[in-house]
Amino acid sequence: MKIAVASGKGGTGKTTIATNLAVSLSRNGRNVRYLDCDAEEPNGHIFLKPEITKAEDVTVGVPEVDQEACSGCGRCGDLCQYGAITCVKGKVLLFEQLCHSCGGCMAICPEGAIAEKQRKIGTAESGHSNGMFFSHGLLDTGAIQTPALIKHVKKGIVEDEMNILDVPPGTSCPVIEAVKDADFVLLATEPTPFGLNDLVLAVGMVRRLDKSFGVAINRCDIGDQEVLRYCREEDIEVLFQIPNDRKIAEAYSRGEMMVDALPEYEKKFLQLNDKIENMVKTDEE
Amino acid sequence: MKELVVISGKGGTGKTSIAAAFASLASKAVIADCDVDAADLHLVLEPAIKEESDFSGGREAAIIPDRCTACGKCAEMCRFDAITLDGPANEGVGKTYVVDPLSCEGCKVCVEFCPADAISFEPAVNGKWFVSDTRFGPMVHAKLGIAEENSGKLVTLIRKKAKELAEQENKELLLCDGSPGTGCPVIASIVGADLVLIVTEPTLSGRHDLERVARLTANFGIKALICINKADINPEMCDIIESEARQNGLKVVGRIPYDEAFTKAQIMKATLTEYTSGATGGKLKAMWREIIYELG
Numbered sequence: 001m002k003i004a005v006a007s008g009k010g011g012t013g014k015t016t017i018a019t020n021l022a023v024s025l026s027r028n029g030r031n032v033r034y035l036d037c038d039a040e041e042p043n044g045h046i047f048l049k050p051e052i053t054k055a056e057d058v059t060v061g062v063p064e065v066d067q068e069a070c071s072g073c074g075r076c077g078d079l080c081q082y083g084a085i086t087c088v089k090g091k092v093l094l095f096e097q098l099c100h101s102c103g104g105c106m107a108i109c110p111e112g113a114i115a116e117k118q119r120k121i122g123t124a125e126s127g128h129s130n131g132m133f134f135s136h137g138l139l140d141t142g143a144i145q146t147p148a149l150i151k152h153v154k155k156g157i158v159e160d161e162m163n164i165l166d167v168p169p170g171t172s173c174p175v176i177e178a179v180k181d182a183d184f185v186l187l188a189t190e191p192t193p194f195g196l197n198d199l200v201l202a203v204g205m206v207r208r209l210d211k212s213f214g215v216a217i218n219r220c221d222i223g224d225q226e227v228l229r230y231c232r233e234e235d236i237e238v239l240f241q242i243p244n245d246r247k248i249a250e251a252y253s254r255g256e257m258m259v260d261a262l263p264e265y266e267k268k269f270l271q272l273n274d275k276i277e278n279m280v281k282t283d284e285e
Numbered sequence: 286m287k288e289l290v291v292i293s294g295k296g297g298t299g300k301t302s303i304a305a306a307f308a309s310l311a312s313k314a315v316i317a318d319c320d321v322d323a324a325d326l327h328l329v330l331e332p333a334i335k336e337e338s339d340f341s342g343g344r345e346a347a348i349i350p351d352r353c354t355a356c357g358k359c360a361e362m363c364r365f366d367a368i369t370l371d372g373p374a375n376e377g378v379g380k381t382y383v384v385d386p387l388s389c390e391g392c393k394v395c396v397e398f399c400p401a402d403a404i405s406f407e408p409a410v411n412g413k414w415f416v417s418d419t420r421f422g423p424m425v426h427a428k429l430g431i432a433e434e435n436s437g438k439l440v441t442l443i444r445k446k447a448k449e450l451a452e453q454e455n456k457e458l459l460l461c462d463g464s465p466g467t468g469c470p471v472i473a474s475i476v477g478a479d480l481v482l483i484v485t486e487p488t489l490s491g492r493h494d495l496e497r498v499a500r501l502t503a504n505f506g507i508k509a510l511i512c513i514n515k516a517d518i519n520p521e522m523c524d525i526i527e528s529e530a531r532q533n534g535l536k537v538v539g540r541i542p543y544d545e546a547f548t549k550a551q552i553m554k555a556t557l558t559e560y561t562s563g564a565t566g567g568k569l570k571a572m573w574r575e576i577i578y579e580l581g
Contacts, residue, residue, distance in 0.1 A: 008323045010465040011297010015490070040466035041294055041497060043490040081343060081393050102392030103364050141500045144437070144469040169296045169465055170322035172429065172436045176387055193551045194301065194325040201323060204431035209387070222548050246518075253519040255489035 002163040003276060004037075004182035006206075008198025010169035012188040013218035013242065014038075018166040019047045020258045024269035026132040027259075031161040034129070036136035037178035038168040039122060039149045046255045050134035052127040058137065058152045059118035060101045060145050065092045069113035076105035076114060097144065122149045126156060133161075147177040154181070171205040179206070183280050185213040186239065191223035196230060203236065212283040214276065216240035237279070240272045286451050287580045288444075288478045290319070292463035292471060294498030295491050299514040300484045302547050303569070304462040305329040306557040308421045310573045314458040316419065317447035318426040319440045319474040321412070326462045329554055332417030332424045340427065340442065342435025343391040345409035346384050348372060352403035353381035359395035359404065368395060387432060411435050414443060416450065423450055440464075440473035458580075467501045475502060480580050481509040482538070487522035495526065499535060509535055510579060512572060516540035538579070539572030541565060 005018040019034065026032040036044040063076070063085055072090030084099035085092060096119055106114045121143040126135035135156040137149040146168070154177075157163045167178040167185075179185050185206045189199040199215065206213040215231055220241040231238050242248070251261035259266045291307070293300040305326060308316050318326040348359070348368075355378040360368040367388035372381035384395070384404075396404045411434065414427040425447040427439055444461065451459050463474040463481075475481055481502050485495040495511065502509040511530050516523050527537045542565060550560035558566050 007296075009297060009325070010293075010323075011295065040468045040471075041296075041494040043295075043493060046489045046493060079393060079397055081391055100390050100392060101364060102390065102394050103362070104392055104394040104397065107362065107394065108397060139467060141467070141497075141504045142472065144472065146466075146468045171432060172322045172470070173434050174468065176432055180387070190297075192548050193328045193554075197325055197328055198323040201431065208432050222545070224552055249515075249518050252490075253486075253488035253522055 001277070001280070002157060002165060002182045004165040004167050004179040004185045005188060006167035006175060006179055006185055006202060007169055007188040008171055008202035009189065009195050012190045012195060013216070014169070014188045015043045015047070015166055016252060016258055017186065017188055017216055017240070018164050019044050020265065021269045021273060022132060022164040023257055024259055024266045025162055025273060026130065027266065028270060033133040033156060033158060033161050033163045034166070035153050035156050035163060036166045037150045037153055038166055039137035039139045039146050039153065039174070040168060042136040042138060044166050045136060047257055048129040048134055050127045050129035052125045054127065055123055055125045057120050058122045058124050058149050059120050060148050061103065061116040062096045062099045062101065062119045063094060063105050063114045064117040065094065066113045066115070067092070069111050071111050073110065075108050075110065079104045079108050097142070101148070121145045124149070124152045146174040150174055150177045171201050175205065176209070179211065180209060182211060184276050185211045186216055186276065187213060188216045188218055189227055190219050191217055191225070191227045195223070196227050199227060200230070203234065212279055214239040214279065218242045219244040239275050286457055286459060287480070288459040288461065289480050289482065289576065289580060290461040290463045290475050290478045291482045291484060292475065292498060293465050293484045294467065294494035295485065296465035298484045298486045298491060299547055301325045301462055302550065302557055303484055303512065303514070304460065306569050307460055307573060309556040309558050310570060311421070311458055311460055313456045314422055314460045315447050315451040315454070315456045316422060316424040317443050317459060317461045318424070319443055319461045320464040321427045321429045321436050321439045321443065322464055322470060324426060324428065327426055329551065329556055330419040330421065330424060331554060332415070332419045332426060334415045334417045336416040338414055339410050340412040340414050340439050341408040342411045342438040343409060344393070344406045345386055345391055346389055346393070346395050347405045348382050348384055349403050349405060350381045351375050352401050354378065354401045355381055356400060357382070358398055358400060362394050362398055365390050390434070412439060414439065414446070416446065422456070423454065425450060437469035437473040440470050444474065467498050471501065475507055476505055478507055480576070481507050482512055482576060483509055484512045484514055485526065486515045487513055487519040487526060492522065492526050499533060510576060511535055511537045512539045512541065513537060514541045515543040517542045538575045539568060541568050
């Protein structure tokens with residue numbers, strides 16, 4: 001089982017829900033794997049305080065040109081759609097940071113003058129947090145291939161166990177990479193005009209991916225009723241609501257788990273999981 | 286003309302509400318919404334669209350079923366696992382290959398190497414961009430299609446158009462609302478800007494994300510200032526953030542208290558400074574004066 005916790009708008013409680021859901025399940029005997037796919041700004045470790053036992057460099061393939069063998073024909077530059085390799089006056093120039101690692105230049109070079117070397121884009125760390133598997137990706141400063149790093153983090157998924165994926169905010173390529181294999185997507189939002197606008201975008205995304213999904217409303221008593229109205233009109237299940245509570249905000253600010261600061265929430269997260277598992281089961285049938 | 290970009294690292298820190306407040310405080314500015322992935326600024330500024338154009342960030346491969354011989358070369362060469370043998374039958378084969386547009390990165394490798402010349406490569410429309418009028422001046426903004434790529438390219442386009450507009454209309458400031466994170470769209474929104482304001486919050490997550498995004502601005506040699514929003518949630522953390530910032534040569538130009546006005550103003554489609562003349566409004570004005578001073 002793979003549950004992805006996503007949101008159009010940032011700061012709507014994705015990490016709070018993902019980490020507390022993971023811990024609640026783990027404390028109740030489930031085999032849980034928490035995978036933080038928000039590789040640009042990962043925060044799960046702040047709350048789960050994992051013991052990291054493994055750190056790996058994550059690399060992507062980029063071209064390396066043997067200038068001696070190069071005939072300066074320019075076919076590599078003609079093919080490259082990203083401006084990462086170009087041929088000027090018979091000399092090949094590389095802009096590695098723009099490369100998408102498609103392998104086209106190497107395949108098309110008639111002289112076989114382009115080899116592939118590895119360029120580091122970030123680090124993937126994994127370990128344990130109170131008996132639960134933990135992993136996250138850390139994108140290097142200035143690197144742009146977030147999806148490649150997320151792909152690496154997702155290798156930590158074990159199908160027979162409960163995998164909770166913490167997804168980056170938004171609806172573009174890193175988000176798609178993080179949610180595309182999930183069995184269920186939980187969309188976190190807040191009941192404000194910004195929250196609603198970004199929820200509509202996120203719903204469009206999960207519908208295009210044909211995913212089973214539901215909504216969690218954080219700080220459900222601030223703002224207005226428009227998110228609830230939208231969900232009702234669109235026949236979307238609101239599975240979880242968290243009221244605006246200064247105690248939650250303060251615990252969050254110190255990096256404390258919500259289920260520790262307010263233990264009554266553990267049961268609520270277990271109920272949330274039951275609802276999700278039922279929805280996935282119904283969808284499969 | 287100077288360019289100020291408001292970014293946040295961590296999402297939900299109040300970046301867009303603060304950018305909107307600046308729009309109402311600035312005189313002679315062009316406004317650009319560079320948070321194309323989850324654009325919200327238009328909800329408060331209510332732009333009246335004057336021009337609308339399609340945005341194409343690249344091309345997209347599509348297999349023509351009638352021509353596909355199911356040789357499998359495309360799927361073998363695609364590094365993005367975007368091609369599968371799930372297409373319809375034709376006269377020659379029972380199943381053809383098909384490209385999943387969500388996984389396709391438009392690299393053209395399959396098009397180039399298909400022996401049957403069966404793959405088309407047409408420009409993809411990834412979204413729309415607009416030039417509009419708002420009650421605070423002209424605004425350039427966009428709507429990226431759902432689950433579309435190339436947000437970095439769209440950000441670059443928006444900034445370029447906004448800059449051209451500012452020059453044409455003799456404006457002194459380009460005010461950009463950036464995106465959260467540290468990746469491609471953020472880099473596209475800050476490269477070459479005169480000043481970046483990072484809006485954070487006094488939480489461990491806010492502090493951690495600030496550290497990462499400040500490394501990014503330093504990496505690109507861009508001057509950055511910090512605003513701590515919801516400051517009273519954890520005053521101790523504010524002090525830690527401020528002292529760490531100082532060690533890195535970064536200045537905290539404002540501490541804004543947690544204020545329900547952030548939500549209420551949104552609902553009223555008003556900027557914070559239009560909505561409240563209370564303490565928050567005063568603090569925002571003082572911060573704005575300091576930013577203008579730092580912009581030079």
